[in-house]
Amino acid sequence: MPVLTRLIPSPVFVEIRPGALDALGGILADQRLSTSGRIAVAISTGSGSRLRERLEPQLPSADWYEVVDGTLDCAVRLADAMRGGHYDLMVGLGGGKIIDAAKYAAARVGLPIVAVSTNLAHDGICSPVATLDNDAGRGSYGVPGPIGIVVDLDVIRQAPVRVVAAGIGDVISNISACADWELSQRVTGEKVDGLAVAMARSAGENLLRHPGTLKDADLLTALAEALVLSGIAMNISGSTRPSSGACHEISHALDVLYPKRSAQHGEQVGLGAAFASHLRGERELTGLIVERLRAHGLPVRAEQIGFTEAEFTDAVHYAPNTRPGRFTILEHLDLSPSAIRDAYADYVQAVNS
Structure with missing residues (x-):
């Protein structure tokens, strides 16, 4: 054999x-x-x-x-x-x-x-x-x-805390990216690499559920290892798919539409992951992501990184243009600007409750 x-x-x-x-x-x-x-x-x-x-x-x-x-x-x-x-x-x-x-x-x-x-x-x-x-x-x-x-x-340990915390947002966004990839498999028949998903999602789940703070060597080690695993997952799949879904589309749209803003990449994709999970109806996961982002001082609302509700709405609407051919919850729902605004208002209400 x-x-x-x-x-x-x-x-x-x-x-x-x-x-x-x-x-x-x-x-x-x-x-x-x-x-x-x-x-x-x-x-x-x-x-x-x-x-x-x-x-x-x-x-x-x-x-x-x-x-x-x-x-x-x-x-x-x-x-x-x-x-x-x-x-x-x-x-x-x-x-x-x-x-x-x-x-x-x-x-x-x-x-x-x-x-x-x-x-x-x-x-x-x-x-x-x-x-x-x-x-x-x-x-x-x-x-x-x-x-x-x-x-x-x-x-x-000598790096700015905000910069290191951003890495946690980037890793946690893997969970949303993998969910988007599996959504595409169900809807469009896109092939999913199970090994790449296993590595990327495990890295994200480890950081999502890790109880430590950025002062702990154990958390810093877990974060560094998770970032390495995310990179290997992308190498395995031959694309950024296991680590980049609607979360990254939203971040790229913010970069394109508002290039002078100073938010960290990990801050933007962490917020994007929380909102994308909300759009997929994953209430429990959304709550866990928001809780962990807050624990590390990461933003959970657009205003916390200098974007208005209208700007965030425009970015979400524009986001699919940043990755033509990629299918995520944004392409699946194909929401109008008014529907995005309503969804974001629901999301804000949920995270503030």
Whole structure:
């Protein structure tokens, strides 16, 4: 009887613990990763620059590149600057924007990348997607996932609490995204990858029901592991489907329609997940999501991140345009602006009761 298996694209190594940065030099010395020691390191102008002094003695042959922001133009400039460097691999050191820019640049020049995260704002640390600002607002670009992940919990504790909390909103939104994918299977016959769903939903459920606070090392470890699992789930499915449904469509619409606003991605998708669950009639789940978001100081109403009811209504109505061909509860219900406004009013009443 034949044994049927499949290869799962995943990082070669994952280091999540206090003091993990102290082992970075030894990890990168692994001959499977770098045979010459020639490494390009992309760093932010903030936390990355401060860590450079600590890491330079470990990486004597590395070249360092400062990344100003998370724009497509900046990522292209980074790739151009690295050409001719004859590097074995690239290290992206910083927050989500820097790592996304580094992932795009590494893909452009054909280098594997190791992601060293200084915060846990979203699942970009392991995903096969780079989200970058462009002239049209913000775009998502397919890239190879990182071959290694390093998360130093001592460094994470120094990140702004709001930024780390946003990662919880991003992971919890997996639950809504998987529900949307399964809805599409029932209505349109779209194929669902059960393994990808199992990994993404388990990551979300773990954070949804975790009793800890952001001061607890156990919760930070669970969050980092959940973000990695979300990225692997996307690698398995070959798309963002297990982690991106109506929740992300709403967030992308907010980015497109109101590009000057400053809400975190995880804040927006957490709110989007709660509202999408309400639209699917999942009252108990909606209550659990709202409760957990509130526990970590995350928004549960649009006004808490600077959007009026009318702006949120417009964003929800526009949201399906951000992912043409993707079927979620928004496409299924196809609500008019007035129906969305009424649904949001019902949602607000439910979360305030």
